[in-house]
Structures are given as structure tokens and as C-alpha cells.
Amino acid sequence: MSVQKVLIVDxxxxxxxxxxxxxxxxxxxxxxxxxxxxxxxxxAMERPDLIxxxxxxPGRNGFQLTRTINRTPEFADIxxxxxxxxxxxxxxxxxxxxxxxxxxxxxxxxxxxIAKIKALG
Numbered sequence: 162m163s164v165q166k167v168l169i170v171d172x173x174x175x176x177x178x179x180x181x182x183x184x185x186x187x188x189x190x191x192x193x194x195x196x197x198x199x200x201x202x203x204x205a206m207e208r209p210d211l212i213x214x215x216x217x218x219p220g221r222n223g224f225q226l227t228r229t230i231n232r233t234p235e236f237a238d239i240x241x242x243x244x245x246x247x248x249x250x251x252x253x254x255x256x257x258x259x260x261x262x263x264x265x266x267x268x269x270x271x272x273x274x275i276a277k278i279k280a281l282g
Contacts, residue, residue: 163210163282164189164278164282165210166190166192166208166210167184167189167190167191167192167209167210167212167213168191168192168193168194168204169181169184169192169213170193170195170196170197170214170215170226171195171213171214171244172195172215172217172219176244176267176269177195179269180244183269183274183275186271189278192207192209196218196219196220197229198220198221200226201226201229201230204230204239205236210239211239211242211278212230212239212240212241213244214226214227214242214244215243215244216243216247216256217247223243223256224256227243227256227260228260230260231259231260240262240281241260241262242261242263242264242265242277243261243264244267244269245264245265245267246266246267252264262281263281265277
């Protein structure tokens with residue numbers, strides 16, 4: 162699988178801008194969404210190759226949204242990497258149990274992020 166377009170789902174504009182800059186510098190196309198409803202619209206319209214998902218967001222959180230995506234047949238094959246400030250091991254385990262492929266703790270390390278994306282392909 163070759164990742165070309167990444168959807169960033171995060172309610173923090175600062176984090177979104179930082180992650181988007183890292184991705185663009187490495188040749189990835191970027192789309193963004195600030196919450197679950199907007200994310201589902203963008204997934205349907207843009208069909209990203211990868212979703213970078215925050216956990217703590219208003220409304221449905223990242224765990225809930227990941228479950229929704231994985232239970233939607235036309236989106237279930239899109240890999241999700243959690244990108245969050247929640248650093249407890251229990252959060253990571255729970256995130257992976259929800260269907261995420263990987264887990265990155267903020268602040269994002271650019272080299273780690275790109276390595277994890279490349280590991281998907």
C-alpha cells in the first residue's frame with residue numbers, strides 16, 4: 162500500500178498545522194478535519210490512504226470514531242494511526258484494540274511519524 166493522501170483529524174489547529182507541514186515536506190497530500198462529523202465527510206469525499214487521529218476531541222472522541230470507521234465496510238481498509246497526547250500504556254493498548262495500526266505520542270517527532278507511515282507500505 163502506498164500512502165499518498167493523509168487525513169489529519171484533530172481539533173487543535175496548531176497540531177494540525179505542524180503535522181501537515183511535516184507531511185507536505187515529505188511529499189504527502191494532506192486533508193484535515195476538526196472533529197468526527199467533518200472527518201466522516203472528508204473520508205467519503207477524499208478517500209485518504211491514511212488517517213492520523215487525535216483521541217481527545219469534542220463530540221465523538223478518536224476511539225469512537227475509529228470504531229465507526231472500522232465498522233463501515235467501504236472505509237474499513239483505511240489504516241489509522243493515533244496521534245495524541247495521551248501517553249499511558251493503557252491508552253495505547255485500548256487504541257490498538259479499537260483498530261488503529263499504530264500510536265504516536267505528541268509532540269510529534271517528524272522522523273518517527275514518517276517511519277511509521279512508510280512501515281504501512
